[in-house]
Amino acid sequence: MFYDFIVYLHVIGAILSIGPFFVLFPLMKRMQYEQDMAVLKGHVDAFSLAIQVVKHAGHFLVGFGILAVLLGGYPWTTPWILVTIILLISSVIYLARAFKPTLRTFGTAAFNQQRFVQKLRKAVWIYVVLLFIMLWLMVTKPMFW
Secondary structure, three states, X not given: OHHXXXXXXXXXXXXXXXXXXXXXXXXXXXXXXXXXXXXHHHHHHHHHHHHHHHHHHHHHHHHHHHHHHHHHOOOOOOHHHHHHHHHHHHHHHHHHHHOHHHHHOOOOOOOOHHHHHHHHHHHHHXXXXXXXXXXXHHHHOOOOO
């Protein structure tokens, strides 16, 4: 029963780690065409907040994932766990490098609205794909070797 609760919390963490990105797609569409810089700043702030939510939800997700592995009796050498850990480390590095440098250009001389939104959209898609691959690994638990 306790293990099931830990897995349930892990799933909630997964939802909180993926969900905010789907709010960002319509927001990015608005950002692409917004002419009022004050409104655009509000959109950028909302985007940044969503990234913060995802980041902290990731901590929640990883914490309960570790507990699920420990309580579930899976060895850390299980293929789907190792691949997930590799993807997790990759996604953390990617999250840090994909969004922050782009978001920092807002309001600077280097800011180009179309390129800004294009970079954010690409970064969101890549991150969502990484998260979906990890989700697939958690659900299907494939034995690669």
